[in-house]
Amino acid sequence: MSVPRQILRNQKSEAQDQKLPPGWEKNPSSWSERLPIVGLALFGFAIATYLALYQWGLFATVWEPFFGDGTLTILNSRISHILPIPDAALGAFGYILDAAMGVVGGRARWRTMPWIVIVFGLAVGPFGIVSVMLVIFQPVLFDAWCTLCLASAFISVLMIGPAADEILARLQYLQREHHQGRSLWRAFWGLQQ
């Protein structure tokens, strides 16, 4: 109980003095910066969920406008089933996590919610890397392409750049707190120093 209350106090006490991170021209935590990422994540979630439903056997076939049996080859490949759950289901989970973490927190969250920004960055970054690896595996290992898998990978890469500015502002904030001799631990969780 004490932690959320402290976060609230912290937000209120500092909300007025710092609208922008020092040396920034725009606020990386503003809704206009974050909502496009949330939109992309939801779009990716829809695609990945559709593919996962096929992999779970709820659909008999998958929409594939360009590459013939390519999508079916990829979605039934051994790489797609290397984990206990199909890879598209993992992708859907990643996207909904990205969307949720894009929504949480206010316009000052680069300063008040450091941890969520860091988790957001960690989710977006490795997620993009895995997507690109899967894009490479499609033609190299299975000699097939999958249109919706490519679209999903494109979306996950597209989210990295827009998510990065908030992470940079966050890291700079933690660095300033550290230089001023404050506790990085408390700054990381958005607690009052």
Next chain:
Amino acid sequence: MMWAQVINAFLGTWLMASPAFFNYQGTGRTNDLIIGPVAATFAIIAVWEVTRVVGKVNVMLGVWLVVAPWVLGYGNVTPVINDSIVGVTLIAMAMTPVETRGKFGGGWSSLWRTVEH
């Protein structure tokens, strides 16, 4: 520059399509299908100003594309020409200046500075 990164994103995508378009197999195909998505990824990330510097990775990938035919031995002239042209263009686009200083609180390099800023 943003458009330079957009061009590199298309060049990476073109590498992915090249083996099917020109119908070549072997190491040239594999190399293009690996380097293509990676180059496109770094270029797409670099479209945004705050992560523009990531596009510099394509200088290295471009150099690799130029030397790869001789290192790997493609045994087919089409991918050699294709990779050389794409590689040189990739390098030229990736070397366009990055000017983000002063806009993002000193940018990523500020994180390695030990003094107060």
